[in-house]
Amino acid sequence: MAIDGESTLGRMVQALGALAMVFLDPDGRIASWNHGAERIFGYTASEAIGQPVGMLFTPESHAAGLPARVLKDAAREGRTEKTGWRLAKHDRRVWTRAIMEAMRDEAGALTGYAYIVRELPRQADDTLGSDEQQFRLLVQGVRDYAIYLLDPEGHVASWNAGAERIKGYREDEVLGKHFGHFYADEDASMGRPARNLEIALKQGVYEGEGWRKRKDGSLFWAHVVIDRLTDADGKVVGFAKITRDVTERKRAEEELALAREALFQSQKSEAIGQLTGGVAHDFNNLLMAVMGNLELLRKWLPDAPRPQALLDNAVAGAQRGASLTQRMLAFARRQELHPRPVNVPLLVHGMADLLRRSLGPQIQIGTNFPLELPPVLIDPNQLELALLNLAVNGRDAMPHGGRLEIGARGERVAADHPTSLTPGEYVCLWVADEGHGMDEETIKRATEPFFTTKGVGKGTGLGLSMAFGLAEQSGGRLLLHSRVGKGTTVEIWLPVAPAASVAPEQEAPQVEAEPRASRPLTLLVVDDDELVLASAVAMAEDIGYVVHDAKSGEEALACLERHGEIGLVITDQAMPGMTGTRLATILRERKPGLPIVLASGYAQLPEGPVPGVVRLGKPFTKHELHRAIEEATAQVSLVDETG
Template identity: 55%
Template sequence: MSMPQSYDVSLLDEERYRLLVEAITDYAIYMLDADGRVASWNPGAQRFKGYEAWEILGEHFSRFYTNEDRLARVPERALRTAATEGRFESEGWHVRKDGSRFWAHAIIDPIWDRSGELLGFAKVTRDLTERRQAEAELRRSEQKFQLLVQGVTDYALYMLDPEGHVSNWNIGAERIKGYTAGEIVGKHFSQFYTEEDRERGEPERSLETAKREGRFEREGLRQRKDGTRFWAHVILDAIRSEDGELLGFAKITRDITEKVQAQKALTQAREELFQAQKMEAIGQLTGGVAHDFNNLLMAILGSLEILKKRLPNDPALKPLLDNAIQGAERGAALTQRMLAFSRRQELNMQAVDVPALVNGMMDFVQRSLGADTRIETRFPGRLSSVVTDPVQLETALLNLVVNARDAMTTGGLITIAAEEHVASERPAKLKPGRYIRLSVADTGEGMDPETLARATTPFFTTKGVGKGTGLGLSMVQGLTEQSGGKLAIESWKGKGTTVSLYMPVADSSDCPQSSETSMPSPTETPKGAFTILAVDDDALVLMNTTLMLEDLGHTVLEAYSGTEALETLRKGDHRVDLVITDHSMPRMTGSELASAIRDEWPDLPVVLATGYAELPSGGDNRLPRLPKPFSQNQLQEIVASVLGGGAAPGGAD
């Protein structure tokens, strides 16, 4: 049998208990005799049962139960359970004096005298109606809210003593924080804060604010038992007695991680959408003007090359011509770089000598830097070549150097270095093999871990609006991975950044060592003159193409459109060996012309000349390509490569 227990409750604890009960729940505490008749009645019982003491004393307590429970003999079973097991506890509907029902939590404890005789029962009833209704309403509200924000919100509700030690702990707190009540009660609440916040004195500051102003509310990072962090909305209320004495604090913590992440994702999505729309507009603009701009450069370069051949070797004129040709070639390179920002280019994979490539662009790089920025190169005496696109690698290095320059607001040192690495070292999770590590290091401000994690994200930039596209590092990463390697970034706040490109070492069977090695040798170059049909809707370009071909000894037929070209071929006045056609022409593109030629003259080769980095939709990527603007050497090379395989003159007549 269970014997009664006594509790030594301090006045302070009684006051806390009274404040807590009046704030949250009402209790009815009364006594029953051994038969279940009411023997005492407290004001709390009178308040929510509805009976005055003189009305209920001596009456059987079963009148508080519903008819259904009385018929099921629930009151008798409750007393019997309490007497035999030492306690009875249940929740269910009870009835007030006016007949209204309320949801009650009831506890019945037996009371024994010293000889073990049953004297009666102590009964505590708690009205849970409002809580039950609130829980049902909360469940309905949470279901609606979950549909709206696609998340669940939990609450940690617990008390702190005046010094900030946890005095009680609810299930929500256990779920959010990860501690059980036995692990955390009595511990200081500052252990929920991050180490950085503890060093700044945030826990103490929050208690002082709540003590001074009555309430403290803030959002910030908090720490769970397992060390993981979550974003929390915290409310801290001071609890005082009637005479104003501070009894402690009520603390509510809400996990809003999903909400904060959703807001950040939305903000980031908006920023990326803006950048994407801006870059799409730039891409459309550059794609539209590239053809016309390259045609202008084509006319300039072609005329300058022919002029250089035909002018006397005058020392006063030659430098001027060379400068003009170099300027036009730089304009062509600039166009290709602009196109690289707006659309992905097909890589021209070659074996590239890294030191030679870097040294070849140093003059241009130096002019891109300020007077207070120095640049150094560090290469070993012997270094294997890498497999990549040399033009795209040059563009990537230029992007990295510009980023390094921008990171050093007061100047500093940029170091371009290269060394060989073996994949077994796994510096960047590489596949087995030999790699060259090409790095660009600066002594700038560096990046924090959060910025470093997003550094290669397309359209992410720290340079501010209008100062960066956010595509530089993502382009470098794309080039490196397309080349079969990996990109690695090391950065420390205040100590600079090192960006490393791990690219595979070139094998002799991978690709030609340079563009010159892929050209037909003099013995492979087709002998004799050919009849070539040149097609272009731009008169300047067509004139220069004709001049360069005729200067090479070929006979040239001209056509200003695809329709005119077909008419020329169908006339049969000349046996045509090769067709070189522009792609972007009105009414019939170069690809469409090639298709028509293939239908009628399947053995007649066609070369597509275009200023686009990638052919627009509908272009025939199977055709040999001659990139605009092209030089006479490139023109000679494409003729040699297409007709050098034994094609007989006179493909169409």
């Protein structure tokens, strides 16, 4: 059945019973009332015309001032759209979606409002109608919505100003065309236009969203409603179609979703970092007690091979635990680093033998470095460990062998660089393998501590997380590029070392003699962990010092008052009540010349450093404790000599 001409449009309008289409005067009083409004609200035209539109609002809406606010918002913004309860005759409530559109003349003066209401969910179709001229004025006046009629086969039979504005076609260009012409090519090829029309035919209404096409070929995201139209005999005479361009809303929703995902990932990384750092701190305290007591126990064990072998095995296990905590602290960016200018190619070439032994003969190791590459500012020992971890990951991704390449290049980072790094000069160091690669979900989790795809017993899941934390703590960034079946490239972006800095020569490691106190000295050791406290006291006494102990900052201050002979304080940082930095600050005020050693497994202290305080990383050995004590006393002696 075709729809054409004014008379046919009039019949179509009379059949449109799904919508209440009402004109209001500038004061918000009802000026026209169609049969759709009578069907939804139950009032006849004689009962409704002249009444304020507020008669359709519930008492709760009146109490909230909603009728006046809707009129005011529509006059100010051009239109409003609301979903909610409205009041029909005999206090019957109906759930509706309503559009209030301000109507203005050519001079811009407010001439009234168009009020379009649809009941949700849609009830049975009645044969309803309205005045054709008022209906045409109403439809043509709405510019934010494309409102047009389709014949039963889906061909366009009318076209309003909103349809022309949104879709770009004039009325004479689209009349008679099938509405599927406006669908995106992919949706049209999948038969969505016919399927949506079938839904409207069977259910009375179709509502959905999707991509639609303008005259110029550009796409927009549309919210669409298709209502079935029937005549007085219940025969389907066509469809009423309302389309709204909601591209900006969709874009805002997508941007919000991306922002939420970024925030979620940031919060997740921060939470994991906090948890990991806390676990590493507590683990460090346990290792402190284990390693310290094993070291002291060695002196008392017989020289028989069996006891010494068992002791060596226990020490090796404790050292592996210490290495594990260092990787955890690296991920949490709380590891104590000793950065200095490092020549990356020289460092990698110096690792050649270690890499060959670690990776095995099936892995071919290649390098790719430019002739000139500026040094980077990094802790060389931690960078070697990170590269070794990445190389081992690459080997594990190539179980049947393959090529592993380590290379670097200079990069200048501008303000809009995708790495989000601070603008400046960087070196991009990479490790690339030809392995099985990673999918998107694996890449998202790859830097999480303890996440591994290697299976039980084949990896700790800390290699990438350690490298990630090292890069971040060093002012750089770690980036992952991987495709399933195509291999993985891990990039570590590191800042170039300042030109004025000079890397000191590395000294060959020397075997240290048994530490002994160089002078009589009374120490105060402060730690809230009894195991750590006992271990530290035992090590200090074994070196030759007289030792007092305290389990809190408050107890330490009281002990100093009782024992005036105390010449040096060793304090833990993370203690309940008074932290180590707070205790050190108070001691600096009361006894400016007192040497202080601050023991902590964290690189950065939340309260900031205290001048003149020597740092001692946890867990520490007897030799490291002795060196920290000597350094602290030497600093005080130097101040006394020069002061």
